Amino acid sequence: MNPILSFVVILIGVYGLATSRNIIKSVFCVTIIESATILLFLNLGAYEGGLVPILTELGIEIVDPLPQALMITTIVIGSTITSLALMLCIKIFHHYGSIEWKVILRGDK
């Protein structure tokens, strides 16, 4: 897969952040950026014909294992952030009766 594609997905996420008026949409735009970042890194670390970096026998050709190790951490962090943000969304909905940025930031400095 072309790395340019990941960039396109990142740009979609950024576009969404700059235009969406709904908090949940913003949360998922962050998630989209994050997924695209993960894809990009995995993509840069891999090459055609490389196998999964699990050594069943010696001498097989594997892809770079470091990006995979790092990205699994990023996935964990991303799920933490998403769940925390969605929890906050629920609380905001209970308090304000809405999850629009415009409504909740009204009268705010």
Added chain:
Amino acid sequence: MMVYAPLLFLFLPVVASVIVYLIDHIWVRRSLFLVQIMMLAMFVLYAQFLTQHPDQNMLVFGGWDETFAISFYNDTLSLAFVGLSILMWSVLLLYTFKSNRNEPKFLFFFMFLEGIFLGLLQTNDLFNLFVFLELMTVIITILIVYKKTGPSFKAGIFYLLINTIGAMFFLLGIIFLYYVFGTINIQLIKANIHLYADRNIVKLAFIMMISGLSIKGAFFPLFTWLPKAHGVAQSTISALLSGLIVKGALYLFARVAIDMYAGAQYQTQELLFYVGATTAIVGVIFALVQKDLKQILAYHTVSQVGIMVMGLFSNSYLSYIGGLLHIFNHALFKSLLFLGVGVVVTKFHTKKVTEIRGLFRTMPVTSILLIVGMLSISGAPLFNGFVSKNLVKYDFKYDMFKMALFTIINIGTVTSFIKFSQILFGQKTQSVIVTDRKQQSAMAILAILCVVIGLFYKPLFLFFFNLDLSYVKLFDLQQWLDYFLYVGIGLLLYHFVIKKDFKPFKAIRNLSISFENANYMFILYMVFIAVFVFMYA
């Protein structure tokens, strides 16, 4: 044995926090002070050890090769920050213990954050840095929304999302660096950065990392999260946020943008200097029109961050040191002010600067401590703000424009603290005042440190950092006259302009920046930096 002390700095608070959360007993919670004392002792021992064995400053985990393994690295810069953080956490624990001693959850997150922050300061691995940054964001969000009020939730989600976006772009930068250098070890990249500095992808990594960190550091167009978060958080968390967490981003600037990219020579100093200057001026303007005590202090954090950036990205070494010293001093006096304001707000039940009067007659001790903080932040001689502001000024001696900018910032700071100090005057309003010795002693420690650094900066710096600061003269008549001139102009400005509260001021005060616009600004900021770097670097 002492080689493993950095690990202990990270895990001791984390383990202590888990124990506090699991065992619900008051004596367990009181033992947190013991943990802090142990940390301080350990820090002193480790600092001594490092001065004797300067070669053992690297700690590689797991016995792996240095290129891939996570490692901790300590130099004078990170050690100074570690010491400051441990000290600040001890003081804040002392301050917050009375109101939060029956809140094991709060203490859990509070202590956990200390471990994370100390890890962030010491790590030598870019990805590890990212993990710590994100963990810090999550925990700070939880601490901001801890009171579970409506405004705190919206401030929390604003903080969480915008800082996550910043961290994501930081991660993209890390990925590009890994792609080029094949390692994420900061020291190795630093040694090899000149080899590929001309490649566009390395420049792109630089741009993305700087933009991501700018959000964390609350630079000019990106500081929208900071006043929101400060307005709703507890005073302890406000003090922590502006005293240390924002400084964490500046530390990373010094680590990554200045130190790691030193070999690349991108000539971005001038650009970032003016970003800092704009931040400082805009912060001061916003601070001048605020009416909420905490908001005034929050916008002052923005403006002081600008001064630190001005120092860090100046051409001369003394100004760089001044920027770093200002980070320290600001941590001391801004925490002091926030803690003092916390005491005032709990007693008076209002945050409006126009409604609180007669503080000096009601709470003399707190007032004196607040006055120390105000004098320090406005750069009065004999206090620590004077030393660092003078050092930052060193580079502008022959540059009229920069000097004028700096003078404007100073006058703005003095004016808004004249406004702030109006709460001191007036008749006694409250009769029954219960003072808390722990809170007062916590603030007293900070105030004493402010004065001590302001008076004995020369021997202190010679002893700790082997630096000669004799450039700053305490009894230079010129400096004293300058300060009194600033105060005079500030008084005039306050009485004839600020106090009148003209319409434009109200407009600035009610200016609300939506989340979408904050993101637009981030994109614009990144494009701006990118254009500059690709054209001139």
